[in-house]
Amino acid sequence: MKYLSEYRDPEMVEVFIREIHRITTKPWTLMEICGGQTHSLVKNGILDMLPKEINMVHGPGCPVCVTSISVIDEAIHLAKQPGTVLCSFGDMLRVPGSAKSLLEVKAEGADVRILYSPLEAVQLAKDNPDKQVVFFAVGFETTAPANALSVIQADHLRLNNYSILASHVLVPPAMEAILGDEENRIDAFLAAGHVCTIMGMEEYYPIVEKYQCPIVVTGFEPVDLLQGILMAVQQLEAGIYKLENQYSRSVQREGNKMAIETITEVFDVGDRAWRGLGNIPQSGYEVNERYRKYNARLKFNLDLPAAEENKDCISGDIMKGLKKPRQCPNFGTRCVPEHPLGAPMVSSEGACAAYFHYSNSSIQEPVSTL
Amino acid sequence: MCLAIPGKIVEITAQLDDTFRSGKVSFGGINKQVNLRMVPEAGVGDYVMVHVGVAISVVDEDEAQKVFSYLKEMGEVDELNEELKSKN
Numbered sequence: 001m002k003y004l005s006e007y008r009d010p011e012m013v014e015v016f017i018r019e020i021h022r023i024t025t026k027p028w029t030l031m032e033i034c035g036g037q038t039h040s041l042v043k044n045g046i047l048d049m050l051p052k053e054i055n056m057v058h059g060p061g062c063p064v065c066v067t068s069i070s071v072i073d074e075a076i077h078l079a080k081q082p083g084t085v086l087c088s089f090g091d092m093l094r095v096p097g098s099a100k101s102l103l104e105v106k107a108e109g110a111d112v113r114i115l116y117s118p119l120e121a122v123q124l125a126k127d128n129p130d131k132q133v134v135f136f137a138v139g140f141e142t143t144a145p146a147n148a149l150s151v152i153q154a155d156h157l158r159l160n161n162y163s164i165l166a167s168h169v170l171v172p173p174a175m176e177a178i179l180g181d182e183e184n185r186i187d188a189f190l191a192a193g194h195v196c197t198i199m200g201m202e203e204y205y206p207i208v209e210k211y212q213c214p215i216v217v218t219g220f221e222p223v224d225l226l227q228g229i230l231m232a233v234q235q236l237e238a239g240i241y242k243l244e245n246q247y248s249r250s251v252q253r254e255g256n257k258m259a260i261e262t263i264t265e266v267f268d269v270g271d272r273a274w275r276g277l278g279n280i281p282q283s284g285y286e287v288n289e290r291y292r293k294y295n296a297r298l299k300f301n302l303d304l305p306a307a308e309e310n311k312d313c314i315s316g317d318i319m320k321g322l323k324k325p326r327q328c329p330n331f332g333t334r335c336v337p338e339h340p341l342g343a344p345m346v347s348s349e350g351a352c353a354a355y356f357h358y359s360n361s362s363i364q365e366p367v368s369t370l
Numbered sequence: 371m372c373l374a375i376p377g378k379i380v381e382i383t384a385q386l387d388d389t390f391r392s393g394k395v396s397f398g399g400i401n402k403q404v405n406l407r408m409v410p411e412a413g414v415g416d417y418v419m420v421h422v423g424v425a426i427s428v429v430d431e432d433e434a435q436k437v438f439s440y441l442k443e444m445g446e447v448d449e450l451n452e453e454l455k456s457k458n
């Protein structure tokens with residue numbers, strides 16, 4: 001793409017950094033929602049370049065990190081059924097469930113496959129009529145249209161051997177849960193660009209008003225992130241709060257109409273338990289009544305006992321912006337990418353893994369106020 | 371996982387109905403089959419953002435230039451160019 005290199009141009013980055021330094025007079029805490037943004041910020045060393053007054057905290061926008069242990073147990077249970085192929089995005093395989101990970105049951109002989117797209121899973125079902133193919137449909141709003149589309153395609157093809165284990169999560173309810181927390185100290189949000197590409201911006205206006213919190217819809221490249229940070233700091237320094245769109249090359253205010261239609265055709269909004277954050281009302285998608293035969297939970301009568309979260313993992317505090325990865329006593333000791341205790345150490349978009357792989361010790365940890 | 375990657379549509383390969391509209395999208399020379407249902411307005415030559423095999427938006431080229439015109443407005447780019455020239 002013609003513009004992609006420009007968005008990574010070190011000279012451009014420098015201009016933004018200088019401007020952010022110039023206008024910042026007070027300490028501010030900003031949260032980027034999306035794990036892809038966390039990854040980009042840490043990998044490109046942007047956290048080191050910001051003024052010390054600006055504290056970036058890393059939100060819950062990593063689907064791998066927030067998928068609950070109970071749902072991973074469900075996926076593992078399905079994977080172990082004879083004649084079943086459990087398909088998933090790659091990162092989900094290494095996340096520990098209550099006893100094992102999908103990778104471990106795969107090593108024990110279960111048919112677990114890593115796919116790039118749910119549409120490949122539909123093809124797999126078509127090609128293997130004697131197998132039950134289940135797609136582990138995790139993700140935020142960005143991924144929901146593709147997962148919904150897989151159900152619609154399977155329905156067009158009249159497949160009886162395709163279903164999805166849906167564990168979709170939604171950004172705005174999570175933002176509200178974080179802002180409504182009594183310990184909250186977030187002054188402004190960078191909203192997730194591709195989530196807004198799908199859903200548009202309407203849902204965020206009430207949040208801006210209710211919590212008097214600036215929100216800037218932001219992209220993923222270094223220049224995008226820095227412009228998003230600059231726009232947020234400009235608002236904070238001026239004492240105003242509004243919704244702004246940095247990522248206008250991809251995000252329109254009304255979102256993508258076809259994508260929203262596709263989502264609503266297949267999914268209903270319901271309550272969802274988040275790993276680390278607990279139950280958040282109306283914060284997830286589940287397959288609706290019309291497409292119930294594609295809902296793996298109903299198809300296989302899943303009714304497993306709820307699993308306990310690992311108490312040693314403080315990912316909840318990290319995703320609420322109360323702590324940073326290095327403040328976890330297990331970081332880099334008991335918890336490393338090869339042997340993760342918690343999900344944020346697994347995914348490349350998890351804050352703990354990003355810090356482990358890319359950040360150097362010069363990254364300032366905030367003085368804990370807890 | 372919400373990452374979407376920009377690519378250029380090089381061919382519309384299937385247009386059976388809305389669900390199955392698909393095409394070949396080039397990512398820096400590597401072609402992949404992509405579902406185009408969510409971008410009915412997109413045609414050959416357009417840039418689309420692709421996420422897990424589905425195009426989710428058409429990249430607006432004018433909007434893509436905005437960030438850089440913003441920098442120009444700040445007068446910073448000229449200043450920077452001057453600086454760079456003097457360095458060379």
Ligand code: SF4
Binds near residue numbers: 314325336352
């Ligand atoms: S370092 Fe490991 S245990 Fe600590 S919060 Fe991160 S994932 Fe959890």
